Amino acid sequence: MTTLSIARVFTRALYGMEAPLVTVEVCLASGLPAFAVVGLPQAGVREARDRVRSAIQASTFEFPRGKKITVNLAPADLPKHGARYDLAIAIGILVADGQLSERAVVSREFYGELTLSGDLRGVTGILPAMLACRAQGREAVVPLANAQEAAVVQQQQCVAAESLRDVVAHLQGPDGLPLLQPLPLDDSAEVGGDLADVIGQEQAKRALVLAAMGGHHLLFVGPPGTGKTMLAQRLLGLLPPLTDAEGLQVAAIRSVAGTSFSEESPSAWRARQLRTPHHSCSAAALVGGGSPPQPGEISLAHKAILFLDELPEFSRHVLDSLREPLESGQVTISRAGYQATFPAQFQLVCALNPSPCGHFDGTLASARATPDQISRYLGKLSGPLLDRIDMQVAVPRQPEVLQQQVRRQPPQSPQLRQDVAAVRALQLQRQGCLNAELKAAELAQYCRLEDEDHQFLVSAIDTFQLSHRAYHRVLRLARTIADAAQQSQISKSHLAEALSYRALDRLLQQLREL
Template sequence: MSLARVFTRALYGMEAPLVTVEVCLAAGLPAFTVVGMPQAGVREARDRVRSAIQASEFNFPRGSKITVNLAPADLPKHGARYDLAIAIGILAADGQLSESSVVSREFYGELTLNGELRGVEGMLPALLACRREGREAVIPLDNLAEAQVIREQQCVVGESLRDVVEHLSGPHRLPPVKPIAKTSYVYPGGDLADVIGQEQAKRALVLAAMGGHHLLFVGPPGTGKTMLAQRLLGLLPPLSDEEGLEVAAVRSVAGYEHRAATPQSWLQRSMRAPHHSCSAAALVGGGSPPQPGEISLAHKALLFLDELPEFSRHVLDSLREPLESGQVSISRAGYQAKFPAQFQLVCALNPSPCGHFDGTLASARASPDQITRYLGKLSGPLLDRIDMQVSVPRQPAVLQQQHQQQEPQTPLLREQVEAVRGLQLKRQKCLNSELETAQLADVCRLSDEDHGFLVSAIERFNLSHRAYHRVLRLARTIADAAGAEHISKAHLAEALSYRALDRLLQQLQDL
């Protein structure tokens, strides 16, 4: 009997626990058994591995009883990521590879029937864990872009099983992966100067970028709500190295396109804009094994929900907990996975089913009951978690102006955004939108007169305690943008002015 051990890693949410592939070749009736809670895709590795070894012109031990144990046995194993490790383990147990050549390495990859290697999902968390252990990772060429994101690593890529075996046996070493060099950041989206008029909405967009505030645009069709949302992405500063790795890890787990993605694209912010027909599992995450949803793919970036009332209320309410905690937990029987979800929410909606309503029935082709039912699809607790509600009205005067080339606004505004964000991080180690309740008393201190003004306004609008705290955070951002050390009444008044939907609902009740 001969035994070999090879290392690889499973995919468990955002984690990559170590899996030891133990291969035993023993006398007995020829058989090939895989144990250790393998799912269907892992059990099918028997046929892929046998064919790949033979196609690569290596000896497959036909006359032996082959037992492959994937330890630990209580961890479910999914997918074809274990193919290469199993094949290397069989060759090592059969004496075709030395034990010393595999003991300090980890192996990942799916094998084709002719011995070629295919990329697998969730490679980046595995590579980060492998780096911490000080081992060399052997991965498919398809996963090269992910590997290049990591600095100070030990990683090689191969195109086939034969490439890997020749690398281990010595004659033809695989070249190490070289991390990408830092390049200038390419800002996505158009310029804010493309939006004609809508000065209040532009101001709100800049404030949202400065403080990381959630934003809701309210207005009839064709007034520029979607265009405004797309311009927010260009106002945000580049991701730091640590944030970029977090974003890249989520995309890796979600199965980001290996061949289509460039190394730089893994580290870019993006705006996710799911259709309103998407399910709660598509938005939040789900499946078996659990996969990240749109909110996790928007981590450290933007989630844009257009036509907000057209989403199912159940789907929208599933956002409430991630908006508060910045992560989402997906539980299945015997399985729980956590994914990061620190996204900035940008929403857009029409004020009525017909699209037009400015507080008077003459402006709409719908009755008060129809408008109430339409807006009633949005729950109060969800709206409480949105800091800014901004009106984007029609502007007939703009149509009379001939469109001319405008000076770019976004680069200058982006510099202001970065400066204000730097001030917040220096003062409280987080953005204003992320301030804990205990921090508000110190960072957002008010005079007695200003506090009385805010309390009376909250009572007049019938807002919740959560909305009170969000108004405070927004006022802090407005004060930071103005270079003020303390929040004043003017800052509070501007923060309260971004309650367009609340005012619209109040007008609807008065009709």
């Protein structure tokens, strides 16, 4: 007669930004000794057999001998990747063998990779698992390496262990491992530098503040060494801190991507980041990819800034992959039998020198390259991508600035950050989103124009030969300019300023007229 002993232990898989529940069912049966793992395990999961056996023995526990061990990872149609199931499998074997009580594991979830000596290694994607575990009201047991990451989630019972022996002692003894304390919140750290560091470039500074107020995408056009990169870095210091919900979502993305929290300050998980991928990066690195899919640079820049320097040097295929995420605020990575969606609500800041020779002071006569060479160089940028960028700002050389003695300027960013926060609060109260996120159907309500002002805008659109999408972008930007001036109605002056931030369009028009 065959005797069966079955145990059930809970853990979670990592599926994009989701953490579906996985029930580890361990069956010990009499028969020929064997150790099988079923339930659509990938190679790393199948190798858990050797890690678990060695870890149990090294931790001075009895590994079942003369038994047929079957581990089922349910649901069976969900692909299982990585070594995150090791601890749950080991605990399931000890429960099935009677070395642990089933009552000790019924209200807990277990995560972690085991070493051959029984120590626990950290795994990726702990934060989404903690959020799902909190919703179920269970206690989470995680490796010590994931302790700081797990402590991001408020109101979640969680303990961190160094080894399998510590986990078993926690389950058996009355005095278990201490609960992790939530990370303190501190938004006082300055990031991105101060706007006062940039000497001159008043129009670019003004554009930077407007971009921060409305969440607009920005393109700096100018020769090397005029401060384009410095301006982009200062935008980070103008943005207000993330809310708790936004910070938690950003931290979850970094958790899935495997970004370690161990070297960061306690509040760094809430901080916005400036992501600056090199122009040699691939489309998969930029938007995400791999198997299983991993978030790319645009997702790591969620609620923050993606800075692309030397924009024409990027592959056109890579740049065009940004078009859909810029509109939808998310990216969906599809693979055979696997699909994952990652948030990608980022603010795009680009910089370029419109001439391949590197010399350009705002006019074609200042460039060493011919108009045909400039046209081919800028032809790497597709019209649909440029249509999605709200502001094109000239950053020219300013020789007169070099003639002035450099003096230390008082900080500007702290006060400007307060102004940005006030304008953003006005937009959220009025329409529930930033101006850059207004849908086309909402423009008629929040960006209404007088007939004369509307005719002025239509005439300018015809002159620059802009698309309907660019027309909407100008309206959204004009709405932000009006909000900055505390005006409820968009006027001709606001439209004129919004149209003044079309530096690249003016250059392309000059090239078309040649």
